[in-house]
Every structure is written in C-alpha cells, then in structure tokens.
Amino acid sequence: MSASDVELDQPGQGRLAHAGPDHPPVTRAKVGVVLANLGTPDATDYWSMRRYLNEFLSDKRVVDYASWKWQPLLQGIILTKRPFSSGKAYRSIWNEEKDESPLLTITRDQTAKFAARLERELGDKVVVDFCMRYGNPSTDSVLRRLQAQGCEKILFFPLYPQYASPTSATANDQAFRTLMKLKWQPAIRTVPAYFEHPAYLDALAASVTETYTAAESRPDILVASYHGVPKRYLMEGDPYHCQCQKTTRLLKERLGWDDSQIVTAFQSQFGPEEWVGPQTVDHVAELARQGHKHIAVISPAFASDCVETLEEINEEIRDSFLHAGGEHFTYVPCLNDRDDHIEALVQVALNELGGWI
Structure with a gap:
C-alpha cells in the first residue's frame, strides 16, 4: 500500500481506494525518524x-x-x-525535578527541537520519536508506536557520531530484533557515523570556543575523552578508535590549533584485558605532573551529557587531575540541545531521507 492508495476521510486516516465500504480505516503512510540513545535506569x-x-x-x-x-x-x-x-x-546527577536521568531529559529536549526543525523543513510528512537501547522508552515500543501511526518507512538514527560495535551496532541490532517479530515490516534505514559532517564539527568547535571564552583563564590543553573499548575490538576491525582519532584531528583543524593544544584519551575501562588508551583518568593526572595547571575536557563521542560525562568526567576525572597537582579543570558540555547541534542532526537526517520524501 502506498499513500496514493488511500483516500483521506479525515486528517491522518482514510480508506483504501479499492476497498469495500466495510473495510476498517487505515492510517495514511508516513515516514518515521527515531533518535536512539544509549539508555537510562x-x-x-x-x-x-x-x-x-x-x-x-x-x-x-x-x-x-x-x-x-x-x-x-x-x-x-x-x-x-x-x-x-x-x-x-x-x-549525584539525577534530575530530581523530573525524577529521571539527565540523559532522558536531554534526549527528550533534543527530540522536541529536532522534530520542530524537521517539521519546518518537511511539514507533517515525518513523525519523530526517540528510544533507548537499554531501559525506557524501549526501541521495540517506539518502533511499534511509529508503525501504528502509519510509518511504513523508518530512519533509525543512533546518536553516536563515531561508529562502534557496543554503541551504534547494538542500537541497530535492537531495531532489527523488533522487525523480526513484525508481520508487516516497515522499510528501515540506519544512519551511519557522522563525525566528519561539517555541521557537526562546526557545532563541536563552537562549543569549545564558547567554553574557553567563558573560562577565567585559558586551559593549557584540551583532552578529547572518548568512551573506551578493548584493544581487541580495533584489531578485529571495529573502526571506532580510528574515527575518534580523526575526530580530534578534524576538531583541531576547525579550531586552527596545533598538536600541542589537544590530545585524545579514552575513559570507562573495566575488566582485565587491554583497552585502547591512554586512559583519561590516568592521563589527566600525568598532565598535572607535567606542569599543566589548567586543562579542559570534552566528550565528542557523546551527543548528550550522561553519567559518563557528568559524574565520571566532571567528578572522578576532575578529582584525578586536581589531586595530582592541577589547579583548574574546565568541562566542555556535550552538544546536547544546542541549536547548532540540532541543525547538524537535521542535516544528517535530511541526507539519509533522500528518495523517501
């Protein structure tokens, strides 16, 4: 069934042009866009x-x-x-007012702005929602809700600028698990890594510039801290480590800096095997011992502030730097619902929606 097969009786609903009078109403075909984030308890x-x-x-x-x-x-x-x-x-970071995690609050705000911006571009042709890979709203419930709203085509958008098996791939896996259970599957596209997109890099660079301008003094060095993965993943073909290194380089070029002003590190290591490094919590302490009194830390792998940024970076990693002799620690917030970030996400989505709208 296509949109041309439906004769509208009321907004969003109608009857099949070739169906008898007793056929139940059907929903007009639409395109769905799902912003997918990591998850929240x-x-x-x-x-x-x-x-x-x-x-x-x-x-x-x-x-x-x-x-x-x-x-x-x-x-x-x-x-x-x-x-x-x-x-x-x-x-320590919980949104007490809404009784939810900051990640859930921010993702909802991002989705609202994204939907409003996309509606200005495409009208009511697209339905926008968000889901979590772990926790609620679940991927399964959101995809089923979009299908019930008439979405026969769905763009699934993992909010991870760099591709990694434990982030982008598992989000996509969960979407396809839902499709495996549906009698009538919607067509689905997944959004690839977008760390090289000019609008994303512009937003990232602008966030650094604004934070540096507001700081009491200029940080000696910017640490780009990405979530870690075992080194084995790199050796088995996961492109994440390479894409992180390239993100740092592209950000440096956007800012017009040299190599001495920005470094790459990785956080959130657990388990006994070797992980990609250097480890952020150790590296910031080493920077302090080398005489750097003021550093800044940014998390380009996270589209939204979460426990890994608000607690791990802004508390644990901050403490590691200060206890090693550092004096000033500046955290550059994730892009969250900044207007330039939302515009970047919209540009990525519009490109991936090509041929559907």
Missing part, C-alpha cells in the same frame, strides 16, 4: 539499577565473553555489588 534504587545493568552488561555487543563464563560472574558477583555504586553515581 528508571530510578536509582537497587532493583532499578540491577535491571538496567543486567540488560546493559548482558548485551553481547558490550561484553562478548562466552555466556557460560560471563553470566555466573555477572549474576553472582557484579550485579550484587555494582547497583549500589552505580546508583550512587546516578543519584
């Missing part, structure tokens, strides 16, 4: 955190060890203790 209590961490750490894209080896460790030890420490970290 529903609350910070032990059981909410345990459910969230179990879903996250049971994902084979995140921890790809054999289940017989990993699950007893996860269920018997890690999920007994880690919900307490993770809950404490989330409580």
Whole structure:
C-alpha cells in the first residue's frame, strides 16, 4: 500500500481506494525518524539499577565473553555489588525535578527541537520519536508506536557520531530484533557515523570556543575523552578508535590549533584485558605532573551529557587531575540541545531521507 492508495476521510486516516465500504480505516503512510540513545535506569534504587545493568552488561555487543563464563560472574558477583555504586553515581546527577536521568531529559529536549526543525523543513510528512537501547522508552515500543501511526518507512538514527560495535551496532541490532517479530515490516534505514559532517564539527568547535571564552583563564590543553573499548575490538576491525582519532584531528583543524593544544584519551575501562588508551583518568593526572595547571575536557563521542560525562568526567576525572597537582579543570558540555547541534542532526537526517520524501 502506498499513500496514493488511500483516500483521506479525515486528517491522518482514510480508506483504501479499492476497498469495500466495510473495510476498517487505515492510517495514511508516513515516514518515521527515531533518535536512539544509549539508555537510562528508571530510578536509582537497587532493583532499578540491577535491571538496567543486567540488560546493559548482558548485551553481547558490550561484553562478548562466552555466556557460560560471563553470566555466573555477572549474576553472582557484579550485579550484587555494582547497583549500589552505580546508583550512587546516578543519584549525584539525577534530575530530581523530573525524577529521571539527565540523559532522558536531554534526549527528550533534543527530540522536541529536532522534530520542530524537521517539521519546518518537511511539514507533517515525518513523525519523530526517540528510544533507548537499554531501559525506557524501549526501541521495540517506539518502533511499534511509529508503525501504528502509519510509518511504513523508518530512519533509525543512533546518536553516536563515531561508529562502534557496543554503541551504534547494538542500537541497530535492537531495531532489527523488533522487525523480526513484525508481520508487516516497515522499510528501515540506519544512519551511519557522522563525525566528519561539517555541521557537526562546526557545532563541536563552537562549543569549545564558547567554553574557553567563558573560562577565567585559558586551559593549557584540551583532552578529547572518548568512551573506551578493548584493544581487541580495533584489531578485529571495529573502526571506532580510528574515527575518534580523526575526530580530534578534524576538531583541531576547525579550531586552527596545533598538536600541542589537544590530545585524545579514552575513559570507562573495566575488566582485565587491554583497552585502547591512554586512559583519561590516568592521563589527566600525568598532565598535572607535567606542569599543566589548567586543562579542559570534552566528550565528542557523546551527543548528550550522561553519567559518563557528568559524574565520571566532571567528578572522578576532575578529582584525578586536581589531586595530582592541577589547579583548574574546565568541562566542555556535550552538544546536547544546542541549536547548532540540532541543525547538524537535521542535516544528517535530511541526507539519509533522500528518495523517501
């Protein structure tokens, strides 16, 4: 069925041109766009955190060890203790007014601005929503909701500028799992890595310039901190590490800086195997010992501020720098719902919607 097969009786609904009078109303065909983010626990209590961490750490894209080896460790030890420490970290940044994580608040705000901007461009041809890979709103529920609204084509947009198996790939996997269960699958496209897009780089550079202008003194060096992955992933063909390095280089060029003013590091390491480095928490301490008194840290791999930025960077990594002798620490916020960031996301989406609208 296409849009031309439907004769409209009322906005959004109608009847099939060739159907009999007793055929139920059908929804006019539309295109959906889903902004997909990492995820969020529903609350910070032990059981909410345990459910969230179990879903996250049971994902084979995140921890790809054999289940017989990993699950007893996860269920018997890690999920007994880690919900307490993770809950404490989330409580330190929790949006008490809305009783939700900052990631959920920011993603909702991004989606509202994105939808408004896309509507100005395309009118009511596109339906916009957002989902989480882990937690709520779930990918499955959102895709089904869009299909119920008449979306026969869906653009699935993981909010990760750089591609990585534990982020972009697992988000796409979850979308395709829903399709596997549907009798009538919508056509679906996934948005590729967009770290090279000029509008994204412009927004990233503008955020640095604005933060530096507002700082009491100019930082000696900018640390571009990306979420970490095991080094094995790089050797097995995951392009993430290379795309992170290129993002730093492109940002440096946008800012007109030299190599001494920006470095790349990686955060959030866990487990015994070797990870890509240097590790941010250690590297900022080394910068302090080298005599750098003021540094700034930015997180180009995150489209939205979350526990990894608001707690890990702005608390743990900040403390590591200050305890090693540093004096001033400046955090450059994620792009969040900045207008230039939303414009970049819209430009990426419009390109990927080519031929559908």
